[in-house]
Every structure is written in structure tokens, then in C-alpha cells.
Amino acid sequence: MNITFKLDVLKPHSPDNELIGRTLMNTEGVTYVQIKTDEIDQKTTSIFLTVKGTEDVTLDSIKEILESMNCALHSVDEVIIEK
Amino acid sequence: MNITFKLDVLKPHSPDNELIGRTLMNTEGVTYVQIKTDEIDQKTTSIFLTVKGTEDVTLDSIKEILESMNCALHSVDEVIIEK
Amino acid sequence: MNITFKLDVLKPHSPDNELIGRTLMNTEGVTYVQIKTDEIDQKTTSIFLTVKGTEDVTLDSIKEILESMNCALHSVDEVIIEK
Amino acid sequence: MNITFKLDVLKPHSPDNELIGRTLMNTEGVTYVQIKTDEIDQKTTSIFLTVKGTEDVTLDSIKEILESMNCALHSVDEVIIEK
Amino acid sequence: MNITFKLDVLKPHSPDNELIGRTLMNTEGVTYVQIKTDEIDQKTTSIFLTVKGTEDVTLDSIKEILESMNCALHSVDEVIIEK
Amino acid sequence: MNITFKLDVLKPHSPDNELIGRTLMNTEGVTYVQIKTDEIDQKTTSIFLTVKGTEDVTLDSIKEILESMNCALHSVDEVIIEK
Amino acid sequence: MNITFKLDVLKPHSPDNELIGRTLMNTEGVTYVQIKTDEIDQKTTSIFLTVKGTEDVTLDSIKEILESMNCALHSVDEVIIEK
Numbered sequence: 001m002n003i004t005f006k007l008d009v010l011k012p013h014s015p016d017n018e019l020i021g022r023t024l025m026n027t028e029g030v031t032y033v034q035i036k037t038d039e040i041d042q043k044t045t046s047i048f049l050t051v052k053g054t055e056d057v058t059l060d061s062i063k064e065i066l067e068s069m070n071c072a073l074h075s076v077d078e079v080i081i082e083k
Numbered sequence: 084m085n086i087t088f089k090l091d092v093l094k095p096h097s098p099d100n101e102l103i104g105r106t107l108m109n110t111e112g113v114t115y116v117q118i119k120t121d122e123i124d125q126k127t128t129s130i131f132l133t134v135k136g137t138e139d140v141t142l143d144s145i146k147e148i149l150e151s152m153n154c155a156l157h158s159v160d161e162v163i164i165e166k
Numbered sequence: 167m168n169i170t171f172k173l174d175v176l177k178p179h180s181p182d183n184e185l186i187g188r189t190l191m192n193t194e195g196v197t198y199v200q201i202k203t204d205e206i207d208q209k210t211t212s213i214f215l216t217v218k219g220t221e222d223v224t225l226d227s228i229k230e231i232l233e234s235m236n237c238a239l240h241s242v243d244e245v246i247i248e249k
Numbered sequence: 250m251n252i253t254f255k256l257d258v259l260k261p262h263s264p265d266n267e268l269i270g271r272t273l274m275n276t277e278g279v280t281y282v283q284i285k286t287d288e289i290d291q292k293t294t295s296i297f298l299t300v301k302g303t304e305d306v307t308l309d310s311i312k313e314i315l316e317s318m319n320c321a322l323h324s325v326d327e328v329i330i331e332k
Numbered sequence: 333m334n335i336t337f338k339l340d341v342l343k344p345h346s347p348d349n350e351l352i353g354r355t356l357m358n359t360e361g362v363t364y365v366q367i368k369t370d371e372i373d374q375k376t377t378s379i380f381l382t383v384k385g386t387e388d389v390t391l392d393s394i395k396e397i398l399e400s401m402n403c404a405l406h407s408v409d410e411v412i413i414e415k
Numbered sequence: 416m417n418i419t420f421k422l423d424v425l426k427p428h429s430p431d432n433e434l435i436g437r438t439l440m441n442t443e444g445v446t447y448v449q450i451k452t453d454e455i456d457q458k459t460t461s462i463f464l465t466v467k468g469t470e471d472v473t474l475d476s477i478k479e480i481l482e483s484m485n486c487a488l489h490s491v492d493e494v495i496i497e498k
Numbered sequence: 499m500n501i502t503f504k505l506d507v508l509k510p511h512s513p514d515n516e517l518i519g520r521t522l523m524n525t526e527g528v529t530y531v532q533i534k535t536d537e538i539d540q541k542t543t544s545i546f547l548t549v550k551g552t553e554d555v556t557l558d559s560i561k562e563i564l565e566s567m568n569c570a571l572h573s574v575d576e577v578i579i580e581k
Binding site for chain 4: 241247
């Protein structure tokens with residue numbers, strides 16, 4: 001079973017997209033991360049974040065990693081689960 | 084024989100999309116669940132819900148699960164059945 | 167030889183899309199049914215109905231099934247026949 | 250060698266699209282017929298007609314069949330011939 | 333090596349698209365001909381003509397065939413050559 | 416390693432697109448040439464030129480060939496290199 | 499594990515797109531480079547740069563190469579990492 005999350009995330013300028021991507025990829029079960037910059041404001045950047053992985057990947061685990069990097073989950077646009 | 088339902092659903096903010104998705108995936112015969120957030124209002128969120136599975140998956144069984152999570156089936160946009 | 171019909175159908179709110187789909191799938195030769203809701207009015211719903219099957223599937227047989235469920239064939243948008 | 254004709258045809262309300270399609274499919278060499286309704290007027294319907302087949306299928310033979318059903322070839326939008 | 337020509341051609345109403353297509357297909361090396369009607373005027377019709385074939389197919393040979401049927405090459409929209 | 420160049424080129428009416436294409440295809444390493452007419456002016460024609468080949472194909476070698484035919488490289492729209 | 503970077507880069511007119519592409523391709527781990535010209539100003543050109551490679555390819559290593567050619571990384575539009 002695989003799960004995909006498409007998320008809106010608000011982040012400070014640092015960490016950059018690459019660090020967020022590599023950190024998420026190091027999480028157990030994650031197989032794909034895509035980060036697209038949406039809007040750059042003075043202090044923050046909003047990004048579209050897609051994370052795919054096995055069913056062990058939970059929104060809670062993603063949120064925890066994001067928060068440890070000072071990023072805030074703004075909304076969950078899409079969840080796909082498939083056998 | 085496989086069946087696909089594309090549904091409009093109105094839900095309270097909790098349960099979140101992930102919980103709805105995982106709960107539906109645990110239903111006998113369901114092989115795919117997609118949840119896209121449509122509109123977020125103050126107390127409710129309307130979502131587009133796609134459920135695919137074997138012919139045993141019925142709209143009634145989906146509706147029952149949704150209602151057990153305080154979600155209301157608003158309309159059935161599409162039904163696909165294929166051999 | 168396979169045949170596909172794309173139809174405009176006017177139906178009362180009941181039977182619902184699922185029942186129409188399952189009933190059509192139980193017809194000899196039918197291999198695929200898709201029902202998309204077009205417009206919901208106070209007493210009726212107009213739907214786009216696609217039916218695929220072997221050459222034995224005729225518009226007359228589909229119309230008969232639809233009428234037995236109080237649905238009226240409004241127009242035939244497309245017919246595809248292929249060897 | 251295969252040939253495809255995409256045609257504009259004007260037809261009376263009867264024969265219906267299905268009868269035109271099945272009649273054309275019974276012609277030697279025809280392997281595919283698609284009929285899309287374009288515009289329905291009071292006495293006539295204009296349709297987009299696609300006919301694919303072997304090189305033996307000629308526009309003359311299609312025109313003859315159409316005329317035998319009181320349909321008039323209005324224009325030839327596209328011809329594709331491929332080895 | 334294969335070559336594709338996409339051409340604008342001006343033709344009298346006769347010869348029709350089918351005859352132009354079949355004549356071009358009878359040319360050494362031609363493997364595909366597509367003719368789309370662009371605009372029909374009182375005395376002439378402008379068509380989009382695509383001809384694919386081996387490297388032996390030249391624009392000169394196509395032009396010669398077109399002119400022998402009273403068709404005039406108006407412009408060369410695209411040339412593709414691939415190994 | 417393969418390289419693709421997408422170029423804007425300004426050419427006199429002669430040489431025609433076919434001659435430019437065949438000349439470029441005769442260059443060592445070139446495997447694909449596409450020429451699309453962009454704008455035809457009184458004395459010149461601007462074309463979109465795509466050239467694909469092995470890594471030996473350089474912009475300098477393409478420019479040299481174009482200039483030997485009185486064509487001027489106007490701009491480099493895209494370069495793709497892939498292993 | 500593969501990584502893709504989609505970047506906005508500001509460069510002087512020289513080096514040209516080809517040199518930037520070939521230089522990046524010579525970097526350890528890089529398997530694909532695409533450079534599309536976005537806007538040409540009097541002294542600078544802004545380009546869209548896509549670099550794909552193994553996980554060893556870092557944004558820092560790309561930035562260093564770009565800066566050695568007097569190009570400035572303007573923004574990171576997208577990062578994709580996949581197993």
C-alpha cells in the first residue's frame with residue numbers, strides 16, 4: 001500500500017528546498033519528495049510539498065519533521081492511498 | 084468487475100483527510116482512495132472523494148463509513164463500472 | 167466487434183447513478199458503464215451515460231432498461247463501432 | 250494500407266446514429282466507425298462521421314451508403330492514408 | 333532516414349482530397365499522407381497536407397505531382413528529417 | 416551523450432527549408448532536424464530550427480553551416496544535454 | 499536516488515547556454531541539463547535551468563559552477579528527489 005500527500009507548507013527562507021527534500025527522503029518509507037516554490041514573501045516562502053511513500057508514512061511524521069525545521073503545515077490539499 | 088465512485092462530501096475539520104482515507108482503505112474490496120480538498124469554510128470542509136474497488140464496494144457501505152465519521156455525502160458526481 | 171454509446175439521459179432523483187450503472191452492467195454483453203451527473207434540478211437529474219459492450223448491445227436494449235427505471239433517453243451524442 | 254475519412258454529414262432524424270454506424274460497419278473493409286452529433290435542427294441533424302478501413306474503402310462507396318439512407322455528405326474534413 | 337513535409341496547398345474543388353491522397357501514396361517512398369481541409373472558397377480550397385516517407389521523397393517530387401493535378405504549393409510550414 | 420539545440424534563425428527565401436534540413440542532416444553526428452516556418456517577410460523568413468545529435472554536434476558547427484547558406488543564427492532558445 | 503533541480507539563473511550574455519550546459523554535464527553525477535532562455539536584457543539573460551543527477555549532485559555544487567562562470571542563482575523553483 002502506498003500513500004501520497006500533497007501539502008501547502010509555510011517555511012522561513014532557511015532551510016532551503018533542498019534541505020527539506022533531503023531530510024524528508026531520509027525518513028523511513030518515503031520514496032519521493034517534490035517541492036515547488038509557490039510564493040516568496042519577505043520573511044517566508046510558501047511551498048507545495050508532495051511526499052510519496054509506503055503506508056508507514058503518516059501526516060504526523062511529516063508534520064513533526066517539518067516543525068523541527070521551523071516549517072508550518074498550512075493545509076492538506078490531497079491524500080491518495082492505493083494498493 | 085471494478086467500480087469507481089467520485090463523490091462530493093461535506094466534513095467537519097476533524098477527521099482529517101488522512102484518517103478518512105485510511106479508514107476507507109480498510110474497507111473490504113477498496114483498492115484506491117483519493118481525497119482532494121475543495122473548499123475550507125469556518126466549520127466544514129468540502130472534499131472530492133474518489134473510491135475504487137471491487138464490485139462489493141457499494142455507495143451504501145461508503146456512506147455508512149462517512150457518516151460514522153460525521154461526514155455527509157453531498158452528491159455523486161460519477162460512477163464507473165468495468166469488467 | 168465492440169460498440170460504445172454516449173448518451174444524454176434524464177432521470178428522476180431515484181434510481182441513483184449506482185443502481186442505473188449496476189443494472190446496465192447486468193445486461194448481456196455490456197462491459198463498461200460510466201455515469202456522470204450533468205445537472206441536478208428540482209425533480210430530475212440529467213446525466214451523461216457511456217455504455218460499452220459487444221455488438222449485441224443495442225440502443226433499443228439500453229433504452230428499454232432505462233425506461234424500466236423511469237429514465238428517458240434524451241439524445242445520442244456519440245456512437246463508436248470498432249472491429 | 251489503411252485509410253481514414255473524417256466527414257461532415259447532414260441526415261434526417263431517422264435513420265439514427267446507431268443504424269448508420271452498423272450499416273457502415275457491414276461494408277467490406279470498414280474497421281471503425283465513429284458518429285458524433287454536431288447540431289440538431291428541426292428536420293435534420295448534422296453529424297461528424299469518421300470511417301476507417303482498408304484501402305478498398307472509397308469515399309464513393311461511403312457516399313452511396315449514406316445516400317441510400319437519405320444522408321448527404323456535406324464536406325470532407327480530413328483524409329489520412331498510411332502504409 | 334525519414335522525412336516529413338507539412339505543406340499549405342491551394343487546390344481547385346476537383347481533384348478531391350481522396351484522389352490527391354491516393355495519388356501521393358502511389359509515389360515511390362511515401363508512407364503516410366494526411367489532408368485536412370482548411371478553407372473552402374468559391375473556386376478553390378486550401379488544404380493542410382502532410383507527407384511522410386523515406387529520404388527519397390523530395391519537395392520537388394511532391395510539387396510536381398500536385399501541379400499535375402492543378403494544385404499549387406503555397407508554403408512549406410514544417411520539414412522534419414530523422415535517422 | 417546527446418544534445419539538442421532549439422534555435423531562432425533568419426534566412427533568405429532561398430535556400431528553402433528542405434535544403435537546410437538535408438544539409439544539416441549530412442553533418443557528422445546529427446540525427447534529427449526540424450524546421451518550422453515562423454514568419455515570412457518580404458526578403459527573409461524566420462524559422463524555428465531544432466537539431467539533435469551526439470555530443471560532437473556543437474553550436475559553432477551548426478552556425479558555420481547556417482552561415483555558409485546565408486542564414487543567421489538569431490538566438491538560442493533551448494539547449495538540452497542528456498546521458 | 500535521483501535529484502532534480504529547476505532553477506532561475508541570471509547570466510551575462512557570455513558564457514552562452516551551450517557552454518553552461520556542457521560544463522554542468524561534466525560535473526560528477528549530472529545526467530541531464532536543460533537550459534531555456536527566458537528573457538534577454540541588455541547586459542544579462544535570465545534562463546530556466548534544469549539539472550538532474552544522482553543524489554551526489556547538490557545545489558551548492560551547481561551554484562559554485564554557475565558562479566565560476568559569472569552566473570547568479572536567482573531562485574530555486576522546484577526540487578524533486580526520488581528513489
